[in-house]
Amino acid sequence: KLAKLLKIDMVGTASQEGKLEPLIKVHGMRRALREVLKRMGAMKYNGKEVIIDQCQNEKDAKILKGEIIAKYPKAKVTIRPTHGLCTFYAEVGSLMVGFAD
Known part of the structure; x- marks a missing residue:
């Protein structure tokens, strides 16, 4: 709750064990989105398919x-609401991003 009050957002990744590993904490969603793009490049994203699951955060x-x-002008980006287990782990206002490398 304190993090939400201070508008602190976390960018993380899935570990080999399937757990969420925090990578960085940033102040505000705009900075979090920039960090996601930066991390995608570092993870060798090549402009193909991206799926963004949103938990009540379509904006x-x-x-x-x-x-x-x-x-990445040729990227195929799909936005969809979280479902199933992802909804359980996602907090309201969060995004989960997956991409093909």
Whole structure:
């Protein structure tokens, strides 16, 4: 709750064991989205398919989609609501991003 009050967002990744590993904490969603793009490049994203699962946060999902397409014009970006187990782990307002390398 304190992190939400201070507008601190976390960018993380899935570990080999399937757990969420925090990578960095940033102040505000805009910085978090920039960090996601930066990390995608570091993880050798090559401009192919991206899936953004959003948990009641379609606005930021659309912003991220626009930024991905601006940087990788041939990217196929799909936005969808979280389902099943992802909904259990996702917090309201969060995004989960997966991409093909």
